[in-house]
Amino acid sequence: MRSSQKQGELFKRSNLFGESASSSQELIFSKKFLETWQEKIHSHQSKLFQGIAFTNHQTSLFEENTQSDLMVEKFQPLKLTPLPLSFWRSSKPHHNGQAIYIVVDKLNESEKFIILYIGETISADQRWKGEHDCKTYLDNYCVALQKVGLSSQLSIRFWNDVPKQTIARRKLEQGLIQKWLPPFNKETRSRWQTPFTTEIY
Numbered sequence: 001m002r003s004s005q006k007q008g009e010l011f012k013r014s015n016l017f018g019e020s021a022s023s024s025q026e027l028i029f030s031k032k033f034l035e036t037w038q039e040k041i042h043s044h045q046s047k048l049f050q051g052i053a054f055t056n057h058q059t060s061l062f063e064e065n066t067q068s069d070l071m072v073e074k075f076q077p078l079k080l081t082p083l084p085l086s087f088w089r090s091s092k093p094h095h096n097g098q099a100i101y102i103v104v105d106k107l108n109e110s111e112k113f114i115i116l117y118i119g120e121t122i123s124a125d126q127r128w129k130g131e132h133d134c135k136t137y138l139d140n141y142c143v144a145l146q147k148v149g150l151s152s153q154l155s156i157r158f159w160n161d162v163p164k165q166t167i168a169r170r171k172l173e174q175g176l177i178q179k180w181l182p183p184f185n186k187e188t189r190s191r192w193q194t195p196f197t198t199e200i201y
Contacts, residue, residue, distance in 0.1 A: 028144075029148070037195070038105075042107065042114050045114055045115060071162070071175075072172065077104065077115060077157060078113065080157035082157055083157065083158075085138070097164075098124070098162055098164050099121055099162060100118065100159040100162050100172060100176065101119050102157050102159075103138065105153060106152075106153035106155075108152075116183060116184045117134045118180060118182050119173065120170055
């Protein structure tokens with residue numbers, strides 16, 4: 001995995017997306033609230049980062065693991081190369097073709113990580129261009145942290161060794177979402193009471 005030593009420089013909010021993604025409303029949260037929210041997510045995901053697997057449903061002793069199940073289990077997000085969220089503006093191509101992509105934050109000068117969003121695409125070099133709801137959520141998140149003196153070290157990471165077929169890739173995406181429970185995915189926002197999305201206003 002590429003060293004994250006310079007991530008603080010790479011992922012400053014002033015050039016988070018290389019474009020404007022302004023918040024629609026002023027967000028004001030206390031430092032304690034934000035740290036508690038982050039810690040709840042980290043408490044769940046830290047076990048997965050350590051390779052401690054668990055599932056959200058009971059499986060039969062005779063039920064065979066599908067290829068998607070096996071890929072979910074072998075997923076190692078921190079071994080993927082971290083890129084700035086404005087990666088697509090670079091003249092150097094980073095990723096092409098199909099991918100699962102994740103947005104990760106390294107928490108406030110610590111060695112703790114949380115996955116904020118998981119998505120899939122058939123065109124890794126194009127998906128993050130233009131409008132994307134997650135960009136607004138991330139901008140709201142960074143504004144809230146900044147107001148209380150907490151830092152964010154956001155990165156986007158691509159996993160290209162995934163199915164080219166859309167149905168299979170989306171099944172893998174859903175498996176990862178159900179396992180990692182990233183707070184900015186629509187499937188899991190209510191679990192974490194995510195306060196940075198438009199539905200919460």
